[in-house]
Amino acid sequence: MSPPTPLPRAIDQGLANCEICGKITPVVACRCPRCGAALHLRKPASLQRSVALLVAACALYLPANLLPIMTISELGDVMASTILEGMVEFWHRQAYPIAIVIFVASILIPIIKIVALVWLCAAASGKVHPSPRILGRIYWFTELLGRWSMVDIFVVSILVALVQFGAYMTVTPGPGALAFAGVVVLTMFAAMSFDPRLLWDRLEIMKAAETPPPTLDHE
Numbered sequence: 001m002s003p004p005t006p007l008p009r010a011i012d013q014g015l016a017n018c019e020i021c022g023k024i025t026p027v028v029a030c031r032c033p034r035c036g037a038a039l040h041l042r043k044p045a046s047l048q049r050s051v052a053l054l055v056a057a058c059a060l061y062l063p064a065n066l067l068p069i070m071t072i073s074e075l076g077d078v079m080a081s082t083i084l085e086g087m088v089e090f091w092h093r094q095a096y097p098i099a100i101v102i103f104v105a106s107i108l109i110p111i112i113k114i115v116a117l118v119w120l121c122a123a124a125s126g127k128v129h130p131s132p133r134i135l136g137r138i139y140w141f142t143e144l145l146g147r148w149s150m151v152d153i154f155v156v157s158i159l160v161a162l163v164q165f166g167a168y169m170t171v172t173p174g175p176g177a178l179a180f181a182g183v184v185v186l187t188m189f190a191a192m193s194f195d196p197r198l199l200w201d202r203l204e205i206m207k208a209a210e211t212p213p214p215t216l217d218h219e
């Protein structure tokens with residue numbers, strides 16, 4: 001049985017998908033005839049942008065967790081606490097659900113997002129060679145995390161709201177909060193800059209490399 005003929009891809013036909021309105025147009029038109037947006041076969045410098053943003057997010061991840069995220073002043077007593085200290089404090093006060101939410105949203109989700117995006121960038125540039133099934137799963141999971149990308153910010157606002165106990169207590173955000181917001185925004189932009197079609201392009205290249213060239217039949 002002869003192998004199935006691969007279906008033609010839009011990129012091979014020089015057709016670009018408008019990122020704004022979704023209209024398929026020949027890329028030579030440069031601009032979408034419907035909405036006027038610039039046309040590209042793939043997002044320009046997608047991998048370079050994503051990697052640069054991820055490196056910046058990694059650089060901010062440490063100060064986000066090591067510097068105080070907020071300073072609480074109570075009757076002249078000033079106390080600065082990091083994300084981890086805040087979480088431990090809630091745990092000691094037996095507010096377990098809040099402690100768990102802080103851990104998941106502020107420590108676990110950002111690190112999983114960064115690792116998943118780094119891995120997808122490595123897969124798109126051919127540094128790792130996963131099976132199509134694993135690649136699809138991890139991409140789906142990253143998309144799922146992306147929908148929850150603002151959860152971290154909500155957690156910080158809940159945290160601040162929770163400690164606004166009395167008139168004698170003031171809560172001010174610390175330098176860690178700025179670094180933390182930086183991590184959230186940078187990972188969000190890194191995910192937006194990443195063009196998932198580069199993953200499927202890489203799969204096509206891998207498939208083409210595995211398929212033996214057609215042999216000439218002289219019989």
Ligand SMILES: [Zn+2]
Nearest residue numbers: 018021032035
């Ligand atoms: Zn358009």
